[in-house]
Amino acid sequence: CSLFVAQPCISLSFNISCFLYRVGVDYITWYFRALDPLLCSEATWLERYRAADEESHTVTFELYLSMRDIANLTEHVKDETVRAELKIRNYHLWFSPMVANWISRAQSLCRQYIDKAIQIDKVIQVTDEATFSSSAVDTKGFLLQVGNFWKHLQWPRAAESYSYTAAIVQHICDCAVYYAGQVYTRVTNEDIYKDGQFHASEKLCIILNNMCHLQQALEGLSETLELEKYYQWLEEQDAQTENSSEKVAAIARSLISNLLKNADEDIGNKISLTVQNISEKVNLERFFQDMLRSDKDSVDEETVVPLLDYLTHNLQTLGDFLLPQVLYRVLANFWATCVHTIAACIPNIPKKPGNNYIPR
Known part of the structure; x- marks a missing residue:
């Protein structure tokens, strides 16, 4: 009895193997004929577990799994008429609420x-x-x-x-x-x-x-x-x-x-x-404005290095830690921001002779 309470399916499977296949006694049919009305009468106890608390949910779900496994064993009942009449085969109706x-x-x-x-x-x-x-x-x-x-x-x-x-x-x-x-x-x-x-x-x-x-x-x-x-x-x-x-x-x-x-x-x-948000926070305009404010006739290392350092640091960090599929999206937006910033700065480029960074 204790084995059935603790592990019902193991107990039933053992009995099926022992009585039906070794002794030739159809134990399972008579067993379910006796068990079915008992389980149906006890199913009314489930009403007490419908309260919305964690213990009730755990108990009822474990009961559901046990009833499902027991109901699956009714397939071993040879008499189709008896099997169809077993109410435990509709066990799920007890738990549907x-x-x-x-x-x-x-x-x-x-x-x-x-x-x-x-x-x-x-x-x-x-x-x-x-x-x-x-x-x-x-x-x-x-x-x-x-x-x-x-x-x-x-x-x-x-x-x-x-x-x-x-x-x-x-x-x-x-x-x-x-x-x-x-x-x-x-x-x-x-x-x-x-x-x-x-x-x-x-x-x-x-x-x-x-x-x-x-x-x-x-x-x-x-x-x-x-x-x-x-x-x-x-x-x-x-x-x-x-x-x-x-x-x-x-x-x-x-x-x-x-x-x-x-x-x-x-x-x-x-x-x-x-x-x-990353693209909106990327402020490259100040780097280009520094270049435009430079008194020199050409872009040299002193004016370009801050921009290159900023890009190198951020792109390397993104490349080191981002998943490839995310990195590609970030880089696409990063590049679009660069192009947009350059395009916005073009009208402000001073047109001086010999200015090497005037677009041609």
Whole structure:
């Protein structure tokens, strides 16, 4: 009895193997005939666990997983009539009022974990190519845990399953966008910009890498959750459903794809805004103005060195710490800023004979 309480599926599997395949006694059919009414009567106890607290969510979800595993063993019942009459095969109906609370609680906890991860953030080397901070790695881990929750859920009815799946994907996307928004606010910190002038720093690069890291996590979410396999299961369920004008598989695919696309665009916009902020803070005009104010007839080392030093320092820092895909975007904006600044300075270039930096 204690073995059944602690590990019900192991106990049942052992009994099936022992009685049916070794002794030839159909133990499992009689077992479920006796167990089914007991479980149905005890299911009313679930009402006490519908309160919105963490312990209730944990208990009910663990009960759900146990009931699901036990219900799966009813496939060993040979008599199809008896198997169809077993109410435990509809175990999910006992838990359907609680699924929304599970998902809501997961989202609330995930945001709390994200806030805590940002508070205790520290730089870590994840790959040879780039550096992230611990908050990005932790946040990705939190989102993967939510994905594991979805994998364990395995809701048996397609009509409810796709809506629960969409809600979980929406939650993952919302948390990823929330993290991107939180780290984006740090871009304007005083230690990133000095005297209103942009100075590339490792911290700024890490913030950009972090957002890109979460964006990449969303791009791989379909593979992580094995959504294609899930869509195939929905298609099989659609094929078994008669007189259905709407195909659940098509609806689920479209809805989830849009959720992932919108979240990807939201994080991409945060990255673009950060890159744009960098461009706005890059003040090259003062370097060119110094050249224009020079009394010398040609640009020499003394007037060019400050500009070259500024560009070299910032571009080297960006190249050392940024992910390649982010670096290319920053460099494109950096170059556009340079061209725009030069174009704006052209009308102010003094037209003196022998001036070597007059455009021809």
